[in-house]
Structure formats: C-alpha cells, structure tokens
Amino acid sequence: MATGLPEPEPLLTLVEALRCLPGVGVRSARRMAYHLLQRDPEGALRLGAALNQAVTDLRHCERCNSFSQEPICSTCRNPDRDASLLCVVETPADQNMIEASHGYRGLYYVLQGRLAPLEGVGPDQVHFGQLMERASDGQVREVILATNFTAEGETTAYYLADMLRARGLNVTRLARGVPSGSELEYVDAGTIAWALMERRST
Amino acid sequence: MATGLPEPEPLLTLVEALRCLPGVGVRSARRMAYHLLQRDPEGALRLGAALNQAVTDLRHCERCNSFSQEPICSTCRNPDRDASLLCVVETPADQNMIEASHGYRGLYYVLQGRLAPLEGVGPDQVHFGQLMERASDGQVREVILATNFTAEGETTAYYLADMLRARGLNVTRLARGVPSGSELEYVDAGTIAWALMERRST
Numbered sequence: 001m002a003t004g005l006p007e008p009e010p011l012l013t014l015v016e017a018l019r020c021l022p023g024v025g026v027r028s029a030r031r032m033a034y035h036l037l038q039r040d041p042e043g044a045l046r047l048g049a050a051l052n053q054a055v056t057d058l059r060h061c062e063r064c065n066s067f068s069q070e071p072i073c074s075t076c077r078n079p080d081r082d083a084s085l086l087c088v089v090e091t092p093a094d095q096n097m098i099e100a101s102h103g104y105r106g107l108y109y110v111l112q113g114r115l116a117p118l119e120g121v122g123p124d125q126v127h128f129g130q131l132m133e134r135a136s137d138g139q140v141r142e143v144i145l146a147t148n149f150t151a152e153g154e155t156t157a158y159y160l161a162d163m164l165r166a167r168g169l170n171v172t173r174l175a176r177g178v179p180s181g182s183e184l185e186y187v188d189a190g191t192i193a194w195a196l197m198e199r200r201s202t
Numbered sequence: 203m204a205t206g207l208p209e210p211e212p213l214l215t216l217v218e219a220l221r222c223l224p225g226v227g228v229r230s231a232r233r234m235a236y237h238l239l240q241r242d243p244e245g246a247l248r249l250g251a252a253l254n255q256a257v258t259d260l261r262h263c264e265r266c267n268s269f270s271q272e273p274i275c276s277t278c279r280n281p282d283r284d285a286s287l288l289c290v291v292e293t294p295a296d297q298n299m300i301e302a303s304h305g306y307r308g309l310y311y312v313l314q315g316r317l318a319p320l321e322g323v324g325p326d327q328v329h330f331g332q333l334m335e336r337a338s339d340g341q342v343r344e345v346i347l348a349t350n351f352t353a354e355g356e357t358t359a360y361y362l363a364d365m366l367r368a369r370g371l372n373v374t375r376l377a378r379g380v381p382s383g384s385e386l387e388y389v390d391a392g393t394i395a396w397a398l399m400e401r402r403s404t
Contacts, residue, residue, distance in 0.1 A: 005301040007294075008271045010256040017252035020245030021223075022237045030295055033256070035224045037269055038314045041257045043222030048257075050219035051250035054212040054235070055243045067239055069210045092209075093232055099207040112240050 011037070063134060066092050066110040075108065082106045084141040088131065088160065090114045090148055098146060106144070109134055114147055114156040126156075128163065135169055142170045149176065213239070265336060268294050268312040277310065284308045286343040290333065290362065292316045292350055300348060308346070311336055316349055316358040328358075330365065337371055344372040351378065 011033060018029035036044040060066070061073035068074075075081065085106025089095045095108050113126045135143050143164050147153035157173055164171045177195040178187055213235060220231035238246040262268070263275035270276075277283065287308025291297045297310050315328045337345055345366050349355035363373045379397040380389050 014252040014256040017249040047219040048250040048253035050216040054216040057212045
C-alpha cells in the first residue's frame, strides 16, 4: 500500500507476519492487525502463545505422519485399532472426517499433501517413501486410498495404487457415488455416471 | 467438528486461538494451523513474536487515537502539519489511503470504529468524547468527516456533524461524485445523482 504515513514498526512487523497465513494478503493482514490491537489484544497474546507452543511441542508421528506430541501418536498406539487396515488421507482434517463417520477402525497414514503437477508438487515433494515403508510392515493387508476426489487427489491415488500394488498390497479406493441423503435431480451428471457404473446388487 | 480422534492438545489450542482473527471459523482455523505446522513453522514463530511485540509495544496516540509506540504519535508531533485541520476517519487503513492521496497536510483523528445501530454499536461504544475534546483544542478550525460512504459511515458522519457544529466548529464532508478515471456508463446511478446535485462551476 503506497503511503507516506510513518507507521509504528511493531504494527508493520505484525502485518508482514500475518501474511504467512494461507490466503491472507496485505489488505486482510492489515484488517486482522487492526482488529486484534483494537478489539482483542488478549486474543492476540493467546494466539502468540499457542503458535509458540504448537511449533515447539508438536512433531510428526513416526508411524502415521500426523501431528503428535509423542514420537508415536495415541491413535497408532491404540491396541483396539485394526492394524491390517491402513487408510491414506491428504490432511489431518480428512482423517478427522473419516473418524467422525464412525465407519473405520483401522489405522491411518497422513500424506500432508498431494501430487499437484500444475503447482510443481511431484513425488519428490510429497515423500511417499515413508508411506511405502509403513505399508510394508507385514501387518497391513489392505491400503484404503482416501485422497480427495479432485484432479490432484485422483492423480495421487493412481500413483500410490501403482507403487503399493507393486509391493503386493491389496489397494482399495473409497466408493464414488450419490451422496447419502441427496436427491438425484441435484446431483451432478459425472457423479451419477460413476454411480451407474459402480452399481451393486442389493 | 464432530470427531472421535484424540487430537494433540497444542493443536486444539492453536485452532481455538486462531479463531480470534476476524472472519476465521473452525474450518479455516484448522486449515491455517495445518498449513503453519506443515509448511511454515518459522512463519508461525515469527507471527507469535510479532503478536506479542505489537500488543506490548503499541498504544493509542493520546491525540489522534491511532496506534503508536509513543504517547503522541509522530504524525501528531509533526510541526509541518496544519493543526487547524482535523480529518476524522474510521480506521488507520482509511487514514493511510488519505495520506497516500498526497492531498492532505492536516492532522487526523481515528475513531477505531463507527456507529452501527444494527450491530448494537451506539455512541457509548465508539467513545466520541475524546474526539470532542480533541476538536475543541482551540487550534482546530475545520473538521473534515471522512468516514466511509456506507450506511454506518454516513450515520456516524451525521451524528458527529451535529455534535461538532454544536461546539461552533466548521464541519465538512469528503465530496461525493464520479470516481476519478471512471466512465459514466459503469458508475452506479446513485453516484451520478449525487454528482449532478453537487455539480460545480469550472
């Protein structure tokens, strides 16, 4: 922003620092800074402390690659989980959604990313080696690919399926079809085409 | 988000803390937290430090109510500024825009808010008393109301104009009209109506 106004240094530093948040440009960063300073300085201090603590205390679980305070997270240490099933997701948010479905009792692997050739994210950037090692522990019988049904997620799934099958693993993908509770009239044609192709006897 | 997954405490605390940012809900907060932890932990630490420093070091300038490290900000201390002119704006961002126009050499008063009856923000919440005191310092000859041309900004301007005139001050408002560089075909009818009403001889 072109300005001749001498702004205090801590304000400029804060605006610049807020831009590390995804999707936040100069204008949003300024709005956030003014809001915090004017309306919620306590929230700002709490956020500062939370950022420090999270970066200091959290690491990646050595088994599932999700965030954890311990070397192995509590989910991976849970003996009630079925160690023969490994569900691969892009992010911890996806992992949460699958968990919230209460339809899965196996273990997880969180990629923390996906292949996105158009953005220059290739296999070297996503580090699939750790997943291959994890899936080859001798206990895993089936790897369920639960990457998103976007172009990037599908590309990632195809790529991983090849690598995992080459290691003799049974690879599956989440079913594609009409969303639960939806009316056909409002479902897109591509989804209906998939649902027809993958129809099953009842 | 309904979830049975035991998430690490520092992650939950960070997500909750990020919600103090304006316009950030649970889902955005999670996306931000994952992004920072996975892609930019250094940015997160920098942001944490910047938040602490800004809240600790910044205060409101006693004269203009903008953010400052000193009791009186450098703009208010600048002897080259015309102390007979006082421009009232809603936010420091608006102040910056006026400064960037290079068309003003007077002083400012930053409301840090505006009247918004529909949101329950009345004169008691915006604290106009400090402005009245500031405008009555004996040096100010003209108060330029530069609140936004929104319903809230206009309400604030009307209200302030009454209070300031009652104190014998000369009160003006930024001119309304066709934006510089714009084609009439693409200007809204309300703006053209104002521009006609407030036309001036050349």
